[in-house]
Amino acid sequence: MIRRSGAAAALSAAAIAILAAACSAPGSSSGGSGGSGSGGSTGAASGPIKIAVVDAQSGSSSDLGQFEWRGVKLAVDQVNKAGGIDGRKIQLTLFDDQGDPTVGTELARKIASEGFTAMLGTAESSVTLAMAPILQAEHIPNITSGQSTKLLKLGSPYLFLNGPTGLTYDSTLAKYLVQTKGYKKFALLTNNDSYGAGEDSAFTSSLKSLGITPVAAEVVPADQTNMTPQLNTIRSRNPQVLFIGAEEAQSGLTVKQARSLGMTAVIAEGAPAGTPLFLSTAGVANADGTIVSSPYLGNGVDAASKAFAAAYTAAYGTAPELHGAKAYDGAEVMISALKACHACTGLALASAVRAVHRTGLLGTFAYDSQGVGIFSTSIGIIKNGTIEPVSS
Amino acid sequence: MNRLFAARRPLGLAALAIVAWVLPYRLNVYWISVADTALLFALLAVGLGLVMGIAGQVNLAQVAFFGVGAYGVGILTTAHGFGFWLAALLAMVAAVCAGLVVGLPALRVQSHYLGIVTLGLAVAFLDWVTNAPVTGGDSGLSGIPTPPLFGVGLSSQYLYYYLELIVLAAGLAFGYFVVRTSLGRRLRAMRDDALAAGAAGAEIRVLRMIAFVLASVYGGAAGVLYAGLIHYIAPETFSIADMFLLLAMVIIGGRQSLWGCVVGAIGLTVAQQELINLAAYAQLGYGMLVVAVVVFAPTGLAGVPSRVRRWRLRRWSGISAAALGSFSGVPSSGRTGAVLEVSGLVMRFRGVIALDRVSLRAEPGEILGIVGPNGSGKTTLFNVISGLYRPSGGRVDLDGRVISGSRPWRISHHGVARTFQHLRLFGNLTVLDNVRMAMDRTRSWWSWRYVFWPVGVWRHERELSRQAGAVLDAFGLAAFAGALPHSLPYGIQRRVEIARAMASAPRLLLLDEPAAGLNGDEQRQLAEIVRAIRASGVTVVLIEHNMGLVMSLCDRVVVLDSGAVIASGVPASVAAQPAVLEAYLGTTTLPSEAS
């Protein structure tokens, strides 16, 4: 039991400490919010330009994070080799968000406190959604690889997408399937994470605008690896097309399991279906004939993508895919903006990003007020493990 | 408690308070957010420490309570436009409801069964928040408002730190208040030995629910604060991996110490932030650390000082057998002895008949001996009388009132106390606490005072300590009040168990082989104690193998064989009956040799 006199002494000591502490507010003198002055125009004139890359480097989505990091690093290495921006190099720092939005919020504060000029990433909409309000409050422009339409609803002037929204992917895909190919019976299998849920609503509404209601719409948990119960239901409705809205590995597994049940429906999907992980998981034979909607169909489509693929392969020893290309484009946009405004920061940099007008790997970037810069995708078909563009 | 520690404690607390208070002045924006997260985990860990470390209930759904609190605030503020604090209050109610639901299986299962069930419920909760539209699914809920306090919005991470600090301090203070007093003593007794705790009057089922409710209150509060801090919630935060991290915090810190839980939580949160970019190696190191702590320091960091202390206690008790005082009479309880009437009692286990229509009677002021070969059903009889078993047939009456089929705690409250064949003292409670626990005759609902009338708890506690001191004095155990039972010689432990039984002021005392393992001197002292108990008016029923003791001590003897009464009467006449001799010789063990 606590002795009374001791307790009293402790209380009075604590009271003194409180009084002493109350004289000034903590945080006002030390720490502070780094170099991100509100709406500042020009950053410190010397030293490197600090850019944070936030992507999952561990956990189930670390593949994506790896791809993104490589794409960004390639772009930055190229500009640094060419002398940087107004003689200043860009210094990249990689942060691992573990695919966890809460870790993301902590990283957003860390980025702010360490005076980063801008941020590239993340690969997951849910993490970006969590970080965006903090980055907005700290005036840090962010080009994300997320594609959820929820990102636009935030209305942050500091948030930009490095590719089209999910709706663009899915409406292009739906139009091709319905209008060009004439399919009528669609089934959807989506997972329950924010990507899958976004795909579910985007593809359903795209079909609806074409006057079609899907015959089945099944949902699987995002960490589930056995999709057969849901596929059973879908098989019993006998659809012509199976649309999948899930990340790479789960999409690949779905295709493999659908084929092992003897399902012959055409597989259609957004960006994940164009990736090597999808192909290796599904198996080349099973993936054959999959119809993909993507802004980046492959490495040999045009001169820009060939040059990018060559540089990427030289740097990393493997060929790039969509995520690397998207991240590369995002980094290029940021670099262009920094060049145009002479390494400014804050709102000025955000305005500079919005003013960027350049042709990249995914198409021509021209940002609207919501932060979307690319508004179209292309359709491809997987044949023998590679995507072949469909002339539309 | 140890005087040295008690004297040093307030100074340490004051120093800690000052450090915690000025800490934000030394932290930048990022580290203050880490500190904010660490304090939340500390609150969460204290809740887990209470349910697992103090009450011994495996709870792998603590992260779900955290989630219910956070989502409660998130949903009510964003979708229904409630103010933050009203939403917080309702979220706390929801968290307590979740605590009751998760606690429900604890009434039926324990140990690893409870582990997997609570883990399953945590998975179920995670699944629900990932799918339900109301929780925003996988992308979560954003735009949760900042809690206002006295008209000031706590949007600053620094101000929020103080809010959390105050809540944590209050949570710790309340936690220690619970642990050190009546309720916590019962919880700890239940953790050490649920069976003995029940027989000593603890309502095990209610206590288990209380433990889960306590955990859910801390979890819910942490969740509410989390929602107000981050303004954004998503399912990943409440994942099973986070549950295991929380568990590691509690185990590494020391689950039986609330301070240990706090230290573990803060330590691991900071370490996790430091190592965030080395994920795989950090994971490797973390896993190895957990294994090492469990193997080499199972009581965690907080256990290190107490291990040292225990080592000192043991040394101190090595010379202490001589400190055993003489027995100086049973403190009068003001209660009179009760008539025990057992009639036609049958107990079957999967077709095996352990008790076969046993009838017997014990009067106030009488010592009834129960003898019989091993396996004859003596202990089973005690277990039925004290409520551990529900009889298959027949009944047990106490003063004409049916007690058979009631739960142990109720029978204890009717005035039945017992000791056990194999000592069942509460191993991690001091001798004083063992006695105080049994002496505490309040019902569990009495615990409302903890929230609404803490002064009442203090008063009750003072009274308990006074009476318990008297019991220890009477039994000559005052010198061992602060010792843990296992540090004492066996004979003294036996006496502590009798003192504990008598602390509940029983009307009927059941002694199961009280002389087992005692030397001649101790047996004489035991006989003296039992006679004094009889003299105080208490009815005594005693199982004993030592025939010499039975003959000299008991007023009457009942002989059991294969679950049936084969003889009864005054000791001398019973010992002469041929059936009794046959029963004993048949077992090849002579009664006087058995111990």
Next chain:
Amino acid sequence: MQSFFQTLVSGLSFGAVYSLIALGFSLVYRTMGLVNFAHGAVLMTGAYLASTFYLSARLPFAVAVPAAVLATGVVGLLIERVLRPLESKDVDLMLIGTIGAGTVLEAVAILIWTSSGRGVPSPVRAAPLDVGGVRIPVYNLVVIAVAAVTMVLLTLFLQRTKRGAAMQAVAMDPEAATAVGIHVGRSNAVAFAIGAGLAALAGSLASPMLFVSPTMGDSLGIQGFAAAILGGFGSIPGAIVGGLGIGVIGSFAAQWFQGYSDLVTFVVFTVLVMVRPTGVFGEKTVNRA
């Protein structure tokens, strides 16, 4: 009806895998009293080894799996050595200690194989059987058959061999077993190694149906543990029934409740455990005072 049987088939195939996992849990628990939460991570290790032998070393699947089972058994011996001090500890410590060991295995797997995971092509390329409209992938039949044979062999081992009988004796009464000259430590190590081998078998059989990744053992481990409890913890027929039960419940929950399948599965599980805490084949235990 066709859809019902189709889901049943899928539930039974995965149920066979859960049975193997539950069997490992139960064998280790009844022999040495250890509740091994690292079992899922051991399974993951086995799956990675099998897929490495199969994909990288290009061994036939029928060779890669037994090789992985043996290799994981050896890893199991190592882990048992580390966990030995936990065997006598209370359940909280066992829980977190074995979880810690599982974390170490996962971290090692990430360092060796990265965290991205890999798909394993099915070793059976035949088209699915069509039984009255119900499609049965041939590989699933292989899995069920291998699981059944394994269980028969394990039962024979425990009942007909000297080593097995010794393990049974240790399970019933370690002190008495020591008295008759059985080396309890060695017996425990063998039991753990067999448990690890069973986990590896489950993992490598499941990998062509699922996806091999460092976290694959998390949910499989939880499901397998639930299966063991449902059947009666420590019972071999219980592990089989519990595994099939969890597989079928999970399948129908997934089909009928979609994303909410985990919620439904575990709520049903909780209710079943509360109704019958000892499981289908569990021993009814009696308080001893």
